[in-house]
Structure formats: structure tokens, C-alpha cells
Amino acid sequence: MKNTIRxxxxxxxxxxxxxxxxxxxxxxxxxxxxxxxILVTAGIIYTLMRETVMxxxxxxxxxxxxxxxxYPFFGNDPxxxxxxxxxxxxxxxxIAMLVAIPIGLAAAIYLSEYASDEKRKVLKPVLEVLAGVPxxxxxxxxxxxxxxxxxxxxxxxxxxxxLSPGIVVGIMxxxxxxxxxxxxMNAVPQSIRDGxxxxxxxxxxxxxxxxxxxxxxxxxxxxxxxLSRAIGETMIVSxxxxxxxxxxxxxxxxIQTMTSYIVQVSMGDAxxxxxxxYSIYAVGMTLFVFTLTMNILANHVSRRxxxxx
Amino acid sequence: MKNKIVSPNEKxxxxxxxxxxxxxxxFFTGTLFxxxxxxxxxxxxxxxxxxxxxxxxxxxxxxxxxxxxxxxxAIMGTVWIMSITIPVSLILGxxxxxxxxxxxxxxxxxxxxxxxLANLAGVPSVVFGLLGLTVFVxxxxxxxxxxxxxxxxxxxxxxxxxxxxxxxxxxxxxEQYEAAYAMGATKWQIIRTVVLPAATPGILxxxxxxxxxxxxxxxxxxxxxxxxxxxxxxxxxxxxFTVLPIQIFSWASRPQAEFQAVxxxxxxxxxxxxxxxxxxxxxxxxxxxxxx
Numbered sequence: 001m002k003n004t005i006r007x008x009x010x011x012x013x014x015x016x017x018x019x020x021x022x023x024x025x026x027x028x029x030x031x032x033x034x035x036x037x038i039l040v041t042a043g044i045i046y047t048l049m050r051e052t053v054m055x056x057x058x059x060x061x062x063x064x065x066x067x068x069x070x071y072p073f074f075g076n077d078p079x080x081x082x083x084x085x086x087x088x089x090x091x092x093x094x095i096a097m098l099v100a101i102p103i104g105l106a107a108a109i110y111l112s113e114y115a116s117d118e119k120r121k122v123l124k125p126v127l128e129v130l131a132g133v134p135x136x137x138x139x140x141x142x143x144x145x146x147x148x149x150x151x152x153x154x155x156x157x158x159x160x161x162x163l164s165p166g167i168v169v170g171i172m173x174x175x176x177x178x179x180x181x182x183x184x185m186n187a188v189p190q191s192i193r194d195g196x197x198x199x200x201x202x203x204x205x206x207x208x209x210x211x212x213x214x215x216x217x218x219x220x221x222x223x224x225x226x227l228s229r230a231i232g233e234t235m236i237v238s239x240x241x242x243x244x245x246x247x248x249x250x251x252x253x254x255i256q257t258m259t260s261y262i263v264q265v266s267m268g269d270a271x272x273x274x275x276x277x278y279s280i281y282a283v284g285m286t287l288f289v290f291t292l293t294m295n296i297l298a299n300h301v302s303r304r305x306x307x308x309x
Numbered sequence: 310m311k312n313k314i315v316s317p318n319e320k321x322x323x324x325x326x327x328x329x330x331x332x333x334x335x336f337f338t339g340t341l342f343x344x345x346x347x348x349x350x351x352x353x354x355x356x357x358x359x360x361x362x363x364x365x366x367x368x369x370x371x372x373x374x375x376x377x378x379x380x381x382x383a384i385m386g387t388v389w390i391m392s393i394t395i396p397v398s399l400i401l402g403x404x405x406x407x408x409x410x411x412x413x414x415x416x417x418x419x420x421x422x423x424x425x426l427a428n429l430a431g432v433p434s435v436v437f438g439l440l441g442l443t444v445f446v447x448x449x450x451x452x453x454x455x456x457x458x459x460x461x462x463x464x465x466x467x468x469x470x471x472x473x474x475x476x477x478x479x480x481x482x483x484e485q486y487e488a489a490y491a492m493g494a495t496k497w498q499i500i501r502t503v504v505l506p507a508a509t510p511g512i513l514x515x516x517x518x519x520x521x522x523x524x525x526x527x528x529x530x531x532x533x534x535x536x537x538x539x540x541x542x543x544x545x546x547x548x549x550f551t552v553l554p555i556q557i558f559s560w561a562s563r564p565q566a567e568f569q570a571v572x573x574x575x576x577x578x579x580x581x582x583x584x585x586x587x588x589x590x591x592x593x594x595x596x597x598x599x600x601x
Contacts, residue, residue, distance in 0.1 A: 019498070026500070030404050030408035030412055033400070033404030033405050033408060034404070034409060035422075037405060037426050037468070037471070038422060040429060041425050043444055044436060044439075044440050047444060050443075104339075107339045107342075107343060109336050111340065115340075123344075126347065132587065134554055134583070135525070136554040136557050136561070136579075137525075137579065138350075139558070139561060140354070140561045140572050140573060143569070144561075144569050145349070145350075171343075171346050202325050202326060202329035229431075232434070232436075234435050234528035235527045235528055238558070239561050239562060259433065259528070262435050262438070263528060263531060263532065266439075267532070280439065281439060284435065287433060287436065288432065291432065291433055294431075295427070295431035296428065
């Protein structure tokens, strides 16, 4: 047995040196992993940029941002004007926000100001379930339930229209708006509410005059985030809105959004290197710029204009 | 000087109280709306799809006849995709959050990484699809394969896993660190023996929740895998694939009502998988969550 003290010290030292080695190497490994996220963003921007540049070597930039016709599949004379896709996207987003803002905020106010703890414990998880339903199931729901339902009121509503997916996109973003707004409302200190109650205010007055002004930045930022999700939503629109680029606000007609155009082309095996293939990157770039701007805006609003208590 | 006591204006007060009650009703209706829609959705999908849901539905491949159609390829595709996504996204996500919570100095790089992650979480999944299509499918020549799909999915859910893991790590009380430091532990020893064991339930909960988002994710995988007709189970990472949501979408976009019913049957299976995953997450959270 070599169990002399000298051996032990030796063993201990070699153990320690391997430990020191780990101390030096692990932070670098973790930094490397953290850098991957930057790499992903760089990758997104690089791929979008590169292929978008290819697109604009074939289609003029002015045509893309001013053109009012989007007919990429017209063999001899395709036209690439982004406006019909933008108007389709914003038609969906507008309908969605019309549904989601009143309902989402009403639910947020109820959960934050009116509901008892027990009620909140039941209601909040149900809303979270609503947030967990996959978008493709929402799409099926829009196509086979909401559209026929709307058709009983509006006889000449076509199967593919903007109204039904718009409403369903709105339903999809309700949980997000509700939970983010409610979080903002919760941050308003109870003491201020109690002050108002002591002066005889009703719950409604407290909600409208104290809680909402106090959490306004958080509410606005939740709405902007919701809008950004509505713009980026893909499957509901691809399933139920059809694929007809349509300029103007036409909720009762088939439309095409930026996202559903990208899906349509990438599914249809567009020849690699064709103008149509590059066009999805130009559209994707536009979509990316829009959603990124909104996310940054939401972040800015919630940080810059926050009431600090 | 008049010293009149203002008598309470009862009319005004009762009006304010009525208003409050009305508003309460309106807000409650708004809250209920979500539940009603959820119920309608579940009932609708269930009644529509139940007729096609039997054992053969799980063991058959997709078919041109709705009564023979099944989701075997789709289920196997989801399993294969997840077998790449789970390790890649977990290792990268947990590594990133350990760096940000334990090592990162408060400098511009750290702030940039955090801001960048927050923005990545808001990028639409089609844009991740474009990234995957260019980088994995074309540039790295993986083709429309499971590997390309799984890696794209990993990047897609990475921000969500990072947020969840960071929260789990942050909830470990400072005293635990101090106790370990007092025993002479080094930073890496603390991470290995204190941080990771304590944060594992939180990380697992967050990871399962984000993976369940991945299971339902359609747009990006649709762009990678395309809507090809797949009547085989994959045998390797470079095979083509289809996953449950893609299969549902491809049935839903057919004009025949029968196929839409088949899509509903697929949706039932998808919803059941998600419910199981979510319950598992809640179970882990309740069983292992410690209050310090």
C-alpha cells in the first residue's frame, strides 16, 4: 500500500490541478453556448440579407415597396409589389386586435381587480391551456367551425376569408395579452388601492383611475407584443384564409399574408435559385423587420414609461 | 361662515355601485369568453374526429382513402425530431442560462446576449424556417431531413428554455451558495453540486413546457420537411420526415370533409400528447418544488 503522506499530497495535488483546469475551462464552454444565440440571430440576418440581395438583383426595390400587385406565379410577367401581402397581414392583425384587446383586457382587469384568489386559481390555468393549443388545431377550428358559423349570418361569405382566421388569431393571443397585462396590474402596489378604497372608491373606479394609469406602459407593451404575434402567425392563416393576395381591407374575401405566402412557396418546391424562391426571403425580411421593430418598441415602452413605485 | 355638513348623495352613490356591478359582469363575461371558446374548440374537434380515431389510426400510414389514413409516420417523425431537439436545446439552453446567471460579468456583451434572447423569442417561426431552409437544408447540405428539422426546432425553442432555466437558477437562495463557498468549494463545484441539483425540477418543468410547444409547432418544420407523402418510418437522421402537426395541416387543407374529420382525429391525438406533457410538467413542479 502506497499510502504515505507524500503519496496522498501528490494525489491531492493532481486532483486539484484537474479541478483548476475545470475552473478555467467551464466558463469558456458556457460562454460559447451563450454565444450560440447571437450566432442564431446573426444567421437569421445573414441568410435573409443574402437572399434578399439576390432577389433585388432581379426585381427592383421600388417595385417591391411601391407595387400594388403581387402575382409571382404569372409565368411571363410576374409582379412583385408587397402591398397586397401587407394589407392581408394587417387585415388579419386588425381583426385579431379588435377581438383580443377588449376581451383580453377585460379578463386581465377581472383577474387582477375582481376575482378572489380561489377563482383566479381556477381561471388562470384554463387561459393557459388556451395558449397551449397548437396553431394548426386553431386553423382547423377556424376552417371547420368558425367559418361555417359565420356563414349562417353572412350567406355569401366564401370558405376562405380573412374574418374567420382573424377572429381565431385574436382568440389565440388573448391569453398572452391577459397574462402580461395582469402582471403589470399586479405591480401596482396594494397600498395605493387601499388608499382609494378608504376614500370610498368602487372597484371599477380603482381599476380605471388607479390601476390602469399605473400599469399603462405594461398594458401597451402587452398589446404591441400581441400585435407582433398576430403579424407573425402562420398556420391559422394558411389553413383558413386562402391564398389570394388582395389589396385593401377586405375581411370577407380570401387574402394572403406574408407568412402564408412564405409557407405556400416553400411547400411547393420552388426551384432553388428562381426569383420566386428568393422572393420568400424578401417577404421574410419584411416580416422580420416588422416584428423586430414591434418587439423592441414593446420592450422600450415597458421600460421607459414604467411607473416606479 | 357656513358649516354645512354635506349629506351623502345617495343617488350618486347607488349609481356608482350599479356601474361597478355592471362592469364586473362585463369583465367576467370577457374572462368567460376564453373558457367558452376552449370548450367549443374541444367539443368540436372531439365530435368531428372521434369517428376516425381507433387503433388502426395509430398504426396506419397516411393514405388516399380517409378510412385507411393513419398517423404512424407522423408520430415516429415527431419522436425522431424530438430525439435531436431535446439534447441540443437542453444542453445549449441550460449552458446559456448558467453562463448568464453564474459567470456573466455585468458588461455590454451580457446585456446584448439577454436582449438578443428576448428578441429571438419574438421572431415568428416562419423566419426560423427560412433560417433552417438556408443554413441546414442548403448550406450544410442536410437536405429536407430529420437532422435539419430537429436542429431548426432546437433553435426555435432555445429562448424559451433559457428563460425557464434562468428563473429556476435564480430562485436558489444566496445562503446555499455561501454555505458551499464556506466549505471551500470552487465555482464549478458549486454549479455541479448545488446549482444544478436544486434547479433541475424547475429546468425540467420549463423544458417540458417548451418542448410541448415544439411538438405542436408547424410552420418552420413545414418549410424544412415540406408536405411530402411519407409512408415509411424513418431509419436514420438524414431521412425525410413528417410530424403530427404537418400531417394535420395536410389533411385539413384538402377539400373533402372526410379528410377534415381525419385531421380532427389527428388533432385529438396531438392534444392528448400535449395534455400528458403538461401534466407531467405540473407533476414535477408540485413534487419537487421547494420553498426556501
